[in-house]
Amino acid sequence: MKHYTSRRLLKKRHLSPVALGLAILLHGLLFGIMFIKVDSHLKPVAMVKAMQMNEEKPIDIIEASAVDKKVLEERKEKKKAIEREKQRKITAEKKRKAEAKRKEEEKIKKAKAEKKRKKEAKKKAALKKKKADKEKARKKAEAKKKKDAKRKKKLAEEKKRKAAADRKRKVEKERKRKEADMKKQLEAKAREGRARQAMSKYAPRIQRKVQDNWYLPPRGAEGCNPTVQVNLAPDGKVLRARIVKSSGDSFCDESVEKAFMRASPIPIPLDPDLYSEFKVIDFPFRP
Amino acid sequence: MKLSNMKKLAALLIILSGLMVNPVQAVLTIEINRGVDVGIPIAIVPFSWSGAPVAGESMTEVIEADLTRSGRFDSIPQADFLQQPHNAKEVRFKDWRLIKTDYLVVGSIRQTGATTYNVKFQLMDVFRGNTLTGYQYNIQSTKLRNVAHLISDIIYEKLTGEKGAFNTKIAYVTVEKTKKGRRFLLQVADSDGFDPQTILDSHQPLMSPAWSPDARKLAYVSFEKKRSMIYIQRLSDGKREKVASFKGINSAPAFSPDGTKLAFVSSKDGNTEIYVLDLRTRAIKRLTNNHGIDTEPSWLPNGRGLVFTSSRSGQPQIYRMNADGSGVQRLTYSGKYNARPSVSADGKLMVMISRGKGRFHVAVMNLRSKEITRLTDTLLDESPSFAPNGRMVLYATEQDNKGVLAAVSSDGRVRQTLRFLQGDVREPAWSPYLR
Numbered sequence: 150m151k152h153y154t155s156r157r158l159l160k161k162r163h164l165s166p167v168a169l170g171l172a173i174l175l176h177g178l179l180f181g182i183m184f185i186k187v188d189s190h191l192k193p194v195a196m197v198k199a200m201q202m203n204e205e206k207p208i209d210i211i212e213a214s215a216v217d218k219k220v221l222e223e224r225k226e227k228k229k230a231i232e233r234e235k236q237r238k239i240t241a242e243k244k245r246k247a248e249a250k251r252k253e254e255e256k257i258k259k260a261k262a263e264k265k266r267k268k269e270a271k272k273k274a275a276l277k278k279k280k281a282d283k284e285k286a287r288k289k290a291e292a293k294k295k296k297d298a299k300r301k302k303k304l305a306e307e308k309k310r311k312a313a314a315d316r317k318r319k320v321e322k323e324r325k326r327k328e329a330d331m332k333k334q335l336e337a338k339a340r341e342g343r344a345r346q347a348m349s350k351y352a353p354r355i356q357r358k359v360q361d362n363w364y365l366p367p368r369g370a371e372g373c374n375p376t377v378q379v380n381l382a383p384d385g386k387v388l389r390a391r392i393v394k395s396s397g398d399s400f401c402d403e404s405v406e407k408a409f410m411r412a413s414p415i416p417i418p419l420d421p422d423l424y425s426e427f428k429v430i431d432f433p434f435r436p
Numbered sequence: 437m438k439l440s441n442m443k444k445l446a447a448l449l450i451i452l453s454g455l456m457v458n459p460v461q462a463v464l465t466i467e468i469n470r471g472v473d474v475g476i477p478i479a480i481v482p483f484s485w486s487g488a489p490v491a492g493e494s495m496t497e498v499i500e501a502d503l504t505r506s507g508r509f510d511s512i513p514q515a516d517f518l519q520q521p522h523n524a525k526e527v528r529f530k531d532w533r534l535i536k537t538d539y540l541v542v543g544s545i546r547q548t549g550a551t552t553y554n555v556k557f558q559l560m561d562v563f564r565g566n567t568l569t570g571y572q573y574n575i576q577s578t579k580l581r582n583v584a585h586l587i588s589d590i591i592y593e594k595l596t597g598e599k600g601a602f603n604t605k606i607a608y609v610t611v612e613k614t615k616k617g618r619r620f621l622l623q624v625a626d627s628d629g630f631d632p633q634t635i636l637d638s639h640q641p642l643m644s645p646a647w648s649p650d651a652r653k654l655a656y657v658s659f660e661k662k663r664s665m666i667y668i669q670r671l672s673d674g675k676r677e678k679v680a681s682f683k684g685i686n687s688a689p690a691f692s693p694d695g696t697k698l699a700f701v702s703s704k705d706g707n708t709e710i711y712v713l714d715l716r717t718r719a720i721k722r723l724t725n726n727h728g729i730d731t732e733p734s735w736l737p738n739g740r741g742l743v744f745t746s747s748r749s750g751q752p753q754i755y756r757m758n759a760d761g762s763g764v765q766r767l768t769y770s771g772k773y774n775a776r777p778s779v780s781a782d783g784k785l786m787v788m789i790s791r792g793k794g795r796f797h798v799a800v801m802n803l804r805s806k807e808i809t810r811l812t813d814t815l816l817d818e819s820p821s822f823a824p825n826g827r828m829v830l831y832a833t834e835q836d837n838k839g840v841l842a843a844v845s846s847d848g849r850v851r852q853t854l855r856f857l858q859g860d861v862r863e864p865a866w867s868p869y870l871r
Contacts, residue, residue: 352466356466363470363471363472364474364538365472365473367598398597399597411563431464431466433468436469
């Protein structure tokens, strides 16, 4: 589109060749700047395409112009300068590219090296870490072992202590039991003594009361020898008088049963602790 | 006795102490070595009466007197009674336990016709709170006393286990002094002496009435012909026959327990000896042949032998012999005078008259142990005879220079003169059971 515009300009207004040349140069420069500028933005392939478009431009210009030799010379010189510039530019480009490549390579090499270094470092670090881990594990194991041993020891001690305490408790318990037994025995003995005393005191009274209330049976006392078991209430009241061994004579048996009904209440100690001794009494009749 | 009891008790206590080692299982054991010899406590509530009154004692008084006289009962005074029940339903047993009676008799008498009555009674055990027995009778008013005796017998038998002998009779001789001289009456009365009936009336002495075992006849000695002769008279119609009128003395008749023979005493052969008359064949057999006086024969209850009084040892003592006169044995050795023997129906006791310290009194010998117990301490006791149950002895004694009859229990506990009899009475004989 720019190409079209410049030709139109040339035809219609009749501009001077220098101005035209300058304009072209300017254009070229502008293009260049634009391209370079673009170049910095575009990928390498796009740059090459733009350069080819620049090469077509001079051809177009030569065909269209019908200028003088000087100008041609100038144009030639200019073309040469452009060519040189182009050559320089290519070289520079090459150099730049090479430089870029070198740089790139260096960069890659550097990166590689870096990578290698990093890897190495990493490896080293890993190794170091491994070593540290191992050490740590060892230390941990050791600590654990130590701790275990300590715990075990503590446990054993605890156990021992407990066993000792148990033993002590057992002994204590046994001692207390024995003591209680002894106390019980003593109490029983004391109670027995009291019971015996009560019996020797009350048995004659009981005997007397029953004898005073035994009205001899019709056939007399002779052969009237039943045994009566009597259940007494805590107050001595006769709850039941049962013939456990009959005399064989119903009148005799009846007379002894009546004796207990008549003798009720029987004189027994009113101490509830001694009641069990007097709760049941056997009375063999042996007149 | 007391000492041995003490020893027994001491031994018992030692045994007890031994038992106390295991107090859980030991049962206190107390031996009873004696009792008290008292009567059975009984309360007899006066029977209720509906109808026309009948003269004489109340039935309950008769019953109470019977039971008391037996010596085996102690009747509780009516004043102590807390209630007056007339049948079992009305009885509050605790009221009777409170006054310490063992038994209780309640009853009622109701007029059912012009001269007929209905009598009911119940005997109750106060401690057990139950009725032991009870009967009712529809009777003529004249029989009220007999029924009272019958009730006494039932109570007696229920509570002692032995037959009662209240509904029986007694025979005896009453002597009356009249202007014409003495008058002798052979009489029969109830066992308590009530309602005497004269069997024979004589101006000559009557002696030694003896009952036949069926209680329908009496043998006796009468001097009506100026000398002693033995008669047997039927009570129902007064018909009699002379069974012994031998030369000399004829005395002391005694029926054998089976009623087929009559033992008696006669001097027909010179000395006073004992003979047996067979009442069917009239055959006479001499049982004793001895220089001393043998008299007062009395049969053993089994009929296989007799006891009698003999002076063959120099003083009156009692002997036994077999029914044929063999096997004579002396029974009494203590004292200088033991006579007029009679053996109880159970064959265990013999009653007799013994003299001690110048007195003649009734004594009982235990034929097994030969132990003699004096039953009376009156001055001139005579003619003792057992009640048919052997538990009482009827005898004659003197009171205010006059003969009276008295009864004593065989254990001597209770003595009582028979209050209904008037005049001078002697020679009593207790009847067998009436049939």
